[in-house]
Amino acid sequence: MLKKLYKYDLKSVSLLLVILHAVLLVYSLVGRIGFSLLKGGETLQTFEVSNLWGIAISFYFLGYALFIFAIIIGTVVYLGIRIQKNLFSDEGYLTHTLPVTPTQLLWSKVFVIWTWSIIDFICVVLSVLLLISYKETLPILLENTSTVFQILSGSFGVTDQLAKIVAVLDGIIQHFGFYPLLLLFSMCLGNLFKSHKVLGTILSFFGLNIILGLLNTMITLIIPGLSPFMQANLTQDNLSVYSGRLMIFTLVWNILFSVIFFMGSRYILTKKLNLD
Amino acid sequence: MNPILECRNLTKCYDNKIALNKINLSLERGKIIGLLGPNGSGKTTLIKLLNGLLVPTEGSIFVDGHTPGIETKKIVSYLPERTYLSMHMRVSEIINYFADFYSDFDRSRAYDMLKHLNINPMDRLRTMSKGTKEKIQLILVMSRRASLYCLDEPIAGVDPAARDYILSTILNNYDENASIIISTHLISDVENILDDVVFIQNGQIRLSDSVDNIRFNQGKSVDSLFREVFKC
Numbered sequence: 420m421l422k423k424l425y426k427y428d429l430k431s432v433s434l435l436l437v438i439l440h441a442v443l444l445v446y447s448l449v450g451r452i453g454f455s456l457l458k459g460g461e462t463l464q465t466f467e468v469s470n471l472w473g474i475a476i477s478f479y480f481l482g483y484a485l486f487i488f489a490i491i492i493g494t495v496v497y498l499g500i501r502i503q504k505n506l507f508s509d510e511g512y513l514t515h516t517l518p519v520t521p522t523q524l525l526w527s528k529v530f531v532i533w534t535w536s537i538i539d540f541i542c543v544v545l546s547v548l549l550l551i552s553y554k555e556t557l558p559i560l561l562e563n564t565s566t567v568f569q570i571l572s573g574s575f576g577v578t579d580q581l582a583k584i585v586a587v588l589d590g591i592i593q594h595f596g597f598y599p600l601l602l603l604f605s606m607c608l609g610n611l612f613k614s615h616k617v618l619g620t621i622l623s624f625f626g627l628n629i630i631l632g633l634l635n636t637m638i639t640l641i642i643p644g645l646s647p648f649m650q651a652n653l654t655q656d657n658l659s660v661y662s663g664r665l666m667i668f669t670l671v672w673n674i675l676f677s678v679i680f681f682m683g684s685r686y687i688l689t690k691k692l693n694l695d
Numbered sequence: 696m697n698p699i700l701e702c703r704n705l706t707k708c709y710d711n712k713i714a715l716n717k718i719n720l721s722l723e724r725g726k727i728i729g730l731l732g733p734n735g736s737g738k739t740t741l742i743k744l745l746n747g748l749l750v751p752t753e754g755s756i757f758v759d760g761h762t763p764g765i766e767t768k769k770i771v772s773y774l775p776e777r778t779y780l781s782m783h784m785r786v787s788e789i790i791n792y793f794a795d796f797y798s799d800f801d802r803s804r805a806y807d808m809l810k811h812l813n814i815n816p817m818d819r820l821r822t823m824s825k826g827t828k829e830k831i832q833l834i835l836v837m838s839r840r841a842s843l844y845c846l847d848e849p850i851a852g853v854d855p856a857a858r859d860y861i862l863s864t865i866l867n868n869y870d871e872n873a874s875i876i877i878s879t880h881l882i883s884d885v886e887n888i889l890d891d892v893v894f895i896q897n898g899q900i901r902l903s904d905s906v907d908n909i910r911f912n913q914g915k916s917v918d919s920l921f922r923e924v925f926k927c
Binding site (some may be wrong): 420423427434509510511512515516518519520546578613659690691692693694 | 710743746747748749750768769771773777778779780781783792795796797820835
């Protein structure tokens, strides 16, 4: 049943998202073709903003940046709206009378969010690569990517492999666990509001996010092993230990709340469902 | 054998308003039961509770001996009083959807009914009139070989000709062992197909009896009795 739910849920959201992401790729492709044709193969680095082409390119990139931003935010918002509608609007009368468990309903939504997060990420990366990867720029691109990774891991004081793995795992859990499940839990909490359920969802999402953020900060300030103010003589060696400890705490925190959000959503769908 | 529907002290409150007040009810199998009452009497609340769309405040409700859940959803075919289908879907896609989820769904029965009503399976729901959408929902619901059909206001908002078609569809498409609960306040239209009636008012059962008993013992039609009981 979960497979069937996933199939129909994915189908119901995909048409618009496929079109949007295809437009992004076409926009990037048009840009690439344009750059290739312009100035007889002159590279991006040698364009001058002062001339007419330069202005056109600036506008193109401004539009591109806005498009990327809109598509990333838009995908999440659209998925949220569709899931909310499927679970708690008139469509919910069908969704909740299907012979499936609330757990299956939730997993299906989570899988759809995961699927589109991955597609979204791949499309954005592809689009950027389409625009900036030329024979001349490729070595610089690879070098810069490697530097970024080094800076990222270095800036957290991470030196050993285990801590790097924890950092990556933390990012994955946050992106694929914490936030999608917070979104679903907020929708379920929104359903408990007597009226203005969508507003209830938005308030729950931002409210929980702020409260948990504050709680997290307070804990890290109070607990001796986590507080930066209680670390005496931070050297390169114990900075790495401290950062590792902080990252493990964040990882446990995100896993714990992902589980709480899932269980809470399931509880509401099972025991507190109230479709008006 | 368990009754198809059983309510024990079933209560449902919305804030301070009591929608259902300690209802005790047991419905037998193989009958067409009219759940009759004026607007706001608690008919839809009772139907939503038996479909698991609401949770009781107190008491319990059993469908074929089970509390509403995955087991009851397999055997209950529910027609809500609103359109619950995605407007962007084609009729054929909706039929596939039902066939995928409900093992008792009879695809050929659905296509027969569509053909009879001259509805193109390739049409999208958003291009259809309200009446046609309601007919499609009824076709989907009655194409299942369910043990209990729950029809909430199936004839409200459709023209008299469509009402006749809907009622004949209901009669022609259910197995003798199955039960049908029809919630409505349009008594005269459904009276002739009912076996039993349950009168509900202000969240309480006012009367539960067979149509024959009402006719022979009280010498009245159900419609007349309804008007008498619920006189404003």
